[in-house]
Amino acid sequence: MKNSEVLQKDVKSNTIEVTSRRDFFRKTAIYSASALSAASILSPVSVKADEAAIINEVPWGTKLGDPVDKNLYGIPSPYEHSNIRRTHDLFSSGDAYASVSMCPIHESEGIITPNGLFFTRDHGGTAHVDPNEWRLMIHGKVKKEIVLTLEDLKKYPSESRIYFIECPANGSPEWRGPQFNSLQFMKGLMSAAQWTGVMLKTILDDLGLEKDAIWMLAEGSDNASNPRSIPVEKALDDVMVVWGQNGEALRPEQGYPVRLIVPGWEGNLNTKWLRRLEFSDKPWHSKEETSKYTMLQKSGKAIRYFWVNEVNSVITSPCPEKPWTNLKKGEMVEIEGLAWSGHGTIKGVDISFDGGDNWVEAKLKGLVLPKSWTRFSYVIKWDGKPLLLASRSYDDFGNIQPTIDQETSAVGVESVYHRNAIVTWEITSKGECNNVQIRKHKKA
Amino acid sequence: MKNSEVLQKDVKSNTIEVTSRRDFFRKTAIYSASALSAASILSPVSVKADEAAIINEVPWGTKLGDPVDKNLYGIPSPYEHSNIRRTHDLFSSGDAYASVSMCPIHESEGIITPNGLFFTRDHGGTAHVDPNEWRLMIHGKVKKEIVLTLEDLKKYPSESRIYFIECPANGSPEWRGPQFNSLQFMKGLMSAAQWTGVMLKTILDDLGLEKDAIWMLAEGSDNASNPRSIPVEKALDDVMVVWGQNGEALRPEQGYPVRLIVPGWEGNLNTKWLRRLEFSDKPWHSKEETSKYTMLQKSGKAIRYFWVNEVNSVITSPCPEKPWTNLKKGEMVEIEGLAWSGHGTIKGVDISFDGGDNWVEAKLKGLVLPKSWTRFSYVIKWDGKPLLLASRSYDDFGNIQPTIDQETSAVGVESVYHRNAIVTWEITSKGECNNVQIRKHKKA
Numbered sequence: 001m002k003n004s005e006v007l008q009k010d011v012k013s014n015t016i017e018v019t020s021r022r023d024f025f026r027k028t029a030i031y032s033a034s035a036l037s038a039a040s041i042l043s044p045v046s047v048k049a050d051e052a053a054i055i056n057e058v059p060w061g062t063k064l065g066d067p068v069d070k071n072l073y074g075i076p077s078p079y080e081h082s083n084i085r086r087t088h089d090l091f092s093s094g095d096a097y098a099s100v101s102m103c104p105i106h107e108s109e110g111i112i113t114p115n116g117l118f119f120t121r122d123h124g125g126t127a128h129v130d131p132n133e134w135r136l137m138i139h140g141k142v143k144k145e146i147v148l149t150l151e152d153l154k155k156y157p158s159e160s161r162i163y164f165i166e167c168p169a170n171g172s173p174e175w176r177g178p179q180f181n182s183l184q185f186m187k188g189l190m191s192a193a194q195w196t197g198v199m200l201k202t203i204l205d206d207l208g209l210e211k212d213a214i215w216m217l218a219e220g221s222d223n224a225s226n227p228r229s230i231p232v233e234k235a236l237d238d239v240m241v242v243w244g245q246n247g248e249a250l251r252p253e254q255g256y257p258v259r260l261i262v263p264g265w266e267g268n269l270n271t272k273w274l275r276r277l278e279f280s281d282k283p284w285h286s287k288e289e290t291s292k293y294t295m296l297q298k299s300g301k302a303i304r305y306f307w308v309n310e311v312n313s314v315i316t317s318p319c320p321e322k323p324w325t326n327l328k329k330g331e332m333v334e335i336e337g338l339a340w341s342g343h344g345t346i347k348g349v350d351i352s353f354d355g356g357d358n359w360v361e362a363k364l365k366g367l368v369l370p371k372s373w374t375r376f377s378y379v380i381k382w383d384g385k386p387l388l389l390a391s392r393s394y395d396d397f398g399n400i401q402p403t404i405d406q407e408t409s410a411v412g413v414e415s416v417y418h419r420n421a422i423v424t425w426e427i428t429s430k431g432e433c434n435n436v437q438i439r440k441h442k443k444a
Numbered sequence: 445m446k447n448s449e450v451l452q453k454d455v456k457s458n459t460i461e462v463t464s465r466r467d468f469f470r471k472t473a474i475y476s477a478s479a480l481s482a483a484s485i486l487s488p489v490s491v492k493a494d495e496a497a498i499i500n501e502v503p504w505g506t507k508l509g510d511p512v513d514k515n516l517y518g519i520p521s522p523y524e525h526s527n528i529r530r531t532h533d534l535f536s537s538g539d540a541y542a543s544v545s546m547c548p549i550h551e552s553e554g555i556i557t558p559n560g561l562f563f564t565r566d567h568g569g570t571a572h573v574d575p576n577e578w579r580l581m582i583h584g585k586v587k588k589e590i591v592l593t594l595e596d597l598k599k600y601p602s603e604s605r606i607y608f609i610e611c612p613a614n615g616s617p618e619w620r621g622p623q624f625n626s627l628q629f630m631k632g633l634m635s636a637a638q639w640t641g642v643m644l645k646t647i648l649d650d651l652g653l654e655k656d657a658i659w660m661l662a663e664g665s666d667n668a669s670n671p672r673s674i675p676v677e678k679a680l681d682d683v684m685v686v687w688g689q690n691g692e693a694l695r696p697e698q699g700y701p702v703r704l705i706v707p708g709w710e711g712n713l714n715t716k717w718l719r720r721l722e723f724s725d726k727p728w729h730s731k732e733e734t735s736k737y738t739m740l741q742k743s744g745k746a747i748r749y750f751w752v753n754e755v756n757s758v759i760t761s762p763c764p765e766k767p768w769t770n771l772k773k774g775e776m777v778e779i780e781g782l783a784w785s786g787h788g789t790i791k792g793v794d795i796s797f798d799g800g801d802n803w804v805e806a807k808l809k810g811l812v813l814p815k816s817w818t819r820f821s822y823v824i825k826w827d828g829k830p831l832l833l834a835s836r837s838y839d840d841f842g843n844i845q846p847t848i849d850q851e852t853s854a855v856g857v858e859s860v861y862h863r864n865a866i867v868t869w870e871i872t873s874k875g876e877c878n879n880v881q882i883r884k885h886k887k888a
Binding site: 053054060064066067068069071072073074075077078079080083084085086087099100101107108109111113115117118122124125126127129130131133135136137147151155156157159160161162194196221222223225244247248249250251252253256257273276332334336365366367375379 | 497498502504505506507508509510511512513514515516517518519520521522523524527528529530531543544545551552553554555556557558559560561562564566568569570571572573574575577579580581591595599600601602603604605606638640665666667669688690691692693694695696697700701717719720770775776777778780809810811819821823
């Protein structure tokens with residue numbers, strides 16, 4: 001830097017005078033364009049400026065609020081009591097320990113899930129690990145075997161990256177026809193966060209891998225341990241050993257103090273309460289990858305080591321929890337949703353109003369990151385007629401979401417995993433929103 | 445999309461066989477390169493693989509954890525009890541209502557602050573607003589005056605963007621010499637989040653501004669109301685009216701249900717519990733912009749309407765709370781920190797080991813977004829000798845952080861606001877880290 005004498009000249013040397021709308025603020029192009037056209041969005045909602053509610057005194061305007069020391073770690077407003085994770089017996093036969101909780105994705109905003117709402121799937125309940133007793137062993141076909149404390153691990157240079165995690169059972173009841181009239185129960189086995197930790201490649205470059213180290217075993221320190229085999233090329237690509245989630249330590253139910261992040265791949269590979277990484281020339285064929293997390297096909301054979309969460313999308317507004325029943329005819333409304341692909345980056349999303357016969361291209365909005373949630377948007381003026389609303393996404397690997405018929409003809413209906421067929425919402429003339437299944441599109 | 449027949453061919457049509465380290469996973473370049481060189485980071489920390497702690501049974505490995513329904517809105521691990529906001533009388537004369545709480549930025553990770561740790565500054569305590577009673581009035585020099593409910597507001601197309609907020613008093617005690625041997629108390633009046641809401645421009649395009657509407661008043665619905673004048677060109681540039689923070693509703697202490705976001709500008713302009721936006725051809729000269737939030741100069745005159753948080757940076761590791769006292773001589777260690785500028789995007793950060801006489805360029809890591817926290821990193825092998833560690837950042841507007849002498853010669857020392865001079869940590873031979881002030885650099 002040469003210009004060390006430059007001292008915020010535009011601010012500190014004199015008072016700014018604002019006398020016109022000169023556009024002296026530089027525009028930033030990092031965020032995608034808004035989906036909004038110049039059309040008047042709220043035109044039909046004309047409200048008088050003298051409405052009582054803005055004139056009347058309100059209790060929070062006339063007395064002191066809470067002192068600051070009441071709230072050194074904050075919690076949500078008591079009015080937000082329904083924005084919580086929910087659980088359902090269908091996924092766990094009523095076993096509250098080997099169970100799941102779904103993220104309220106109908107209430108989610110942007111591409112980050114707050115830590116208190118991140119979905120959970122445990123095989124033996126939430127472990128409470130003492131970080132002082134926690135150790136990570138890395139052994140097998142490595143040149144230097146090692147046992148790390150948390151302090152050792154944090155000596156490595158850290159990275160922070162935004163990735164989604166999705167359970168392969170997300171949407172699984174849909175294989176048997178529409179089960180839930182609820183977005184949260186249908187697609188809430190996923191969430192997204194900023195993860196902070198060390199790239200596994202950094203550690204492995206440090207320790208040195210044997211030449212025939214082709215497979216890695218990841219194992220948790222909880223009672224279920226959930227051992228899984230992961231190819232070393234994935235480990236060396238973008239796998240992370242993380243201790244931070246959205247700017248603070250992992251929560252207990254997310255694997256505190258340390259978990260694995262395997263971007264874009266099945267949630268169960270993202271080992272929580274991590275204790276051991278072993279390297280070998282063969283996979284381990286653990287229970288979790290032979291009796292579970294395989295994909296049974298019509299032939300009777302199962303696909304094993306089926307890792308990638310495929311390209312997917314769902315409309316989050318409207319949805320059964322957010323219908324258009326209060327929308328007036330002729331009002332503008334934003335159709336919004338989430339798209340994601342474990343292969344890479346979302347390149348586009350199409351929207352259909354007639355159950356998949358015709359499609360228009362939605363706009364992507366906000367940050368578009370690899371193996372991350374991507375928001376799409378389409379603004380319409382609803383005329384009050386029934387619709388069959390659907391979305392289909394495509395990624396930078398040329399993958400596109402299949403119709404239900406395309407998906408079942410490829411993999412059958414015997415499995416419960418990796419559902420990524422197009423989701424369709426029926427909008428009735430009253431604005432209700434229902435989960436329906438359109439199996440085959442006329443023009444598909 | 446033409447290729448609707450393409451159906452995840454690489455996954456669903458056959459089982460993947462992994463027999464070599466073929467690099468078939470596409471690399472993504474969206475994140476900056478890691479700061480790590482090929483050097484062995486942990487070489488001096490050689491631990492035997494048979495260490496007791498990894499062999500012995502641990503209680504969380506031998507019994508069931510918590511059932512899922514114990515935790516439908518999660519909280520941090522009890523071991524993280526010290527990662528909380530902290531308050532200090534120096535900022536509020538002991539008044540817990542007109543007070544502040546500092547974000548534990550020494551524990552922060554990446555570019556997001558979790559909602560429970562986002563710093564607070566209230567003029568009359570935390571208001572608890574009923575979202576059903578909340579209204580926003582937009583009036584004055586607009587063609588259509590309006591009173592919006594929360595439901596009305598959410599009908600506008602939404603955007604999600606990541607921005608920091610910084611109180612102009614961040615670092616203010618430093619004007620009188622080093623006050624705190626603590627990063628949290630020194631620089632914790634800032635945080636960063638993903639904000640979701642509507643661009644104010646979208647609403648104003650809808651309502652129509654009068655030609656001479658040059659100023660906007662923003663006012664809160666709490667007892668303090670904190671009225672502030674904001675130029676309309678900023679309102680039309682990137683100001684947002686937001687209801688979401690990091691993927692959920694705003695917390696009460698952040699202005700639930702709706703606040704203003706004025707990216708890069710003084711925190712007090714980001715009006716919480718927003719109730720009113722008025723448009724005029726003149727500013728309002730409110731108490732908060734005449735008796736407070738002005739910048740007194742040597743001349744006795746004060747700078748008013750001093751909005752932008754200038755280019756700034758601080759090393760977060762090491763820091764007084766995270767010293768190198770456990771670092772062994774010759775071990776590699778990452779120097780890491782935060783840089784930010786209310787003008788735009790961080791272009792680079794330099795690091796000095798000798799109190800500012802010589803500088804080297806650090807690497808930026810992770811996402812680099814405008815008016816957002818940016819992480820920088822530099823990996824060194826510490827030889828155990830004392831250091832004077834400093835960072836200085838520069839932005840895409842050509843601004844660069846000043847030395848203390850440069851800053852005080854420009855604006856004097858009578859004010860308490862907008863401190864952005866270079867911060868220096870003294871590292872002793874024992875690895876302790878102290879806040880010291882280097883006023884003038886030899887080569888500056």
